[in-house]
Amino acid sequence: MQLKTLLNRVEKHKGFVFEMPCFGADEAGRERIEVRVRPRARSKGVCSCCGGPGSTYDHLPERRFDYVPLWGFAVVLWYRMRRIDCKDCGVKAECVPWAAGKSPVTRSLALFLADWAKVLSWQEVGRRFDVGWHRVFESVRYVVEWGLAQRDLSDVRAIGIDEVHFGKGQKYLTVVYQLCGGVRRLLFVTKRHDSAALDAILDEAGEDWCLGITHVCTDMWRAYRKVVRKRLLNAMHILDRFHIVKLLNDAVDQVRRQEAARLRKLGVDLLKGMKYVFLKRPENLTENQQAALKGVMNKRWLASVRAWLWKQKFQLFWEYTSPYWARRYLRQWCKGAMRSRLVPLKRFVTTMRRHEDLIMNWFEARKTYSSGAVEGMNRKINLITRKAYGYRSYDVLKIALFHALGHLPEPELTHRF
Numbered sequence: 285m286q287l288k289t290l291l292n293r294v295e296k297h298k299g300f301v302f303e304m305p306c307f308g309a310d311e312a313g314r315e316r317i318e319v320r321v322r323p324r325a326r327s328k329g330v331c332s333c334c335g336g337p338g339s340t341y342d343h344l345p346e347r348r349f350d351y352v353p354l355w356g357f358a359v360v361l362w363y364r365m366r367r368i369d370c371k372d373c374g375v376k377a378e379c380v381p382w383a384a385g386k387s388p389v390t391r392s393l394a395l396f397l398a399d400w401a402k403v404l405s406w407q408e409v410g411r412r413f414d415v416g417w418h419r420v421f422e423s424v425r426y427v428v429e430w431g432l433a434q435r436d437l438s439d440v441r442a443i444g445i446d447e448v449h450f451g452k453g454q455k456y457l458t459v460v461y462q463l464c465g466g467v468r469r470l471l472f473v474t475k476r477h478d479s480a481a482l483d484a485i486l487d488e489a490g491e492d493w494c495l496g497i498t499h500v501c502t503d504m505w506r507a508y509r510k511v512v513r514k515r516l517l518n519a520m521h522i523l524d525r526f527h528i529v530k531l532l533n534d535a536v537d538q539v540r541r542q543e544a545a546r547l548r549k550l551g552v553d554l555l556k557g558m559k560y561v562f563l564k565r566p567e568n569l570t571e572n573q574q575a576a577l578k579g580v581m582n583k584r585w586l587a588s589v590r591a592w593l594w595k596q597k598f599q600l601f602w603e604y605t606s607p608y609w610a611r612r613y614l615r616q617w618c619k620g621a622m623r624s625r626l627v628p629l630k631r632f633v634t635t636m637r638r639h640e641d642l643i644m645n646w647f648e649a650r651k652t653y654s655s656g657a658v659e660g661m662n663r664k665i666n667l668i669t670r671k672a673y674g675y676r677s678y679d680v681l682k683i684a685l686f687h688a689l690g691h692l693p694e695p696e697l698t699h700r701f
């Protein structure tokens with residue numbers, strides 16, 4: 285079997301023929317496979333502007349297109365682009381089916397690299413196929429942009445809106461993701477986390493889309509609440525369990541930190557190494573951590589222990605099925621915690637009281653969307669933003685997020701490598 289036969293199997297395009305492949309060398313003198321492509325006799329080129337056929341005006345210098353490597357050899361296609369005398373657009377460069385726009389990377393290679401970039405870091409993909417980080421990035425970007433242009437958002441009814449910290453310093457993103465229909469995917473992302481950022485996202489989504497949203501889930505961030513009220517007019521606004529649990533955990537941790545510092549000054553290190561003992565769910569503790577917890581449990585004079593007990597009591601709130609009794613329990617809990625003399629906990633109570641209705645919406649809505657999804661998406665997004673893949677800028681991060689979490693449609697090829 286010849287290489288040409290193989291190429292015709294995986295990369296056949298009407299109007300073009302492959303010449304016999306041969307060995308050549310790149311700039312560094314490394315051997316590679318080179319294939320010249322030429323238009324089939326009497327075929328017409330396609331205008332890159334309007335997509336219509338036109339007769340050939342002249343030829344541009346030969347251009348190189350990188351193809352999927354084969355058995356450790358780089359493969360390149362060479363082609364002299366025609367300029368087309370288009371009756372609508374004038375003289376324009378032709379558009380070739382194996383590559384997009386001015387890209388020197390063939391669609392097949394872009395998809396191949398982007399596919400690998402889902403399981404390996406971009407750097408690693410670049411190393412492994414000897415194409416460099418930038419080629420990998422360009423490939424992922426091509427696939428993501430294609431997917432974003434093709435995706436269909438019309439059946440999205442439930443969304444989550446979150447702020448995500450990224451990079452060094454106080455940098456945040458606003459992310460919107462889908463929570464319904466068994467699909468968890470990233471829908472939008474933008475820089476900053478103020479109301480203008482969310483407004484911009486909703487502008488992009490369009491008014492009709494906004495009116496189709498029936499459930500929206502956010503954290504307590506005031507900037508978002510305002511926009512949600514103003515623009516997602518048909519949506520029930522929910523404060524998800526995940527955000528509340530996180531807030532309560534933060535309060536408990538603050539109590540522990542303050543107390544640990546106080547005790548350290550007195551020369552007592554009773555709370556040393558206890559951070560996760562108080563934060564984790566009891567059932568997730570290691571044996572050592574369980575022993576540590578048991579060791580301090582009878583010392584009720586410790587503020588950290590009291591805070592932990594309040595946290596445990598709060599767990600029961602989620603067990604209720606009747607919103608009526610859940611609300612009663614919440615109020616009772618708040619009343620008690622308010623008298624705990626633990627300042628971070630009291631602050632938590634104030635927040636709960638201010639958002640009581642949104643919290644209670646969680647009980648109304650939990651049949652419609654799965655609450656674990658909020659936590660899951662939040663984790664995944666955080667993981668990607670933290671990965672040191674060499675995401676030098678926001679634009680790169682955005683592409684990476686969509687690539688990993690967008691569930692985007694992909695360009696179809698005759699062959700998957």
Ligand SMILES: [Zn+2]
Binds near residue numbers: 331332335372373
């Ligand atoms: Zn044209």
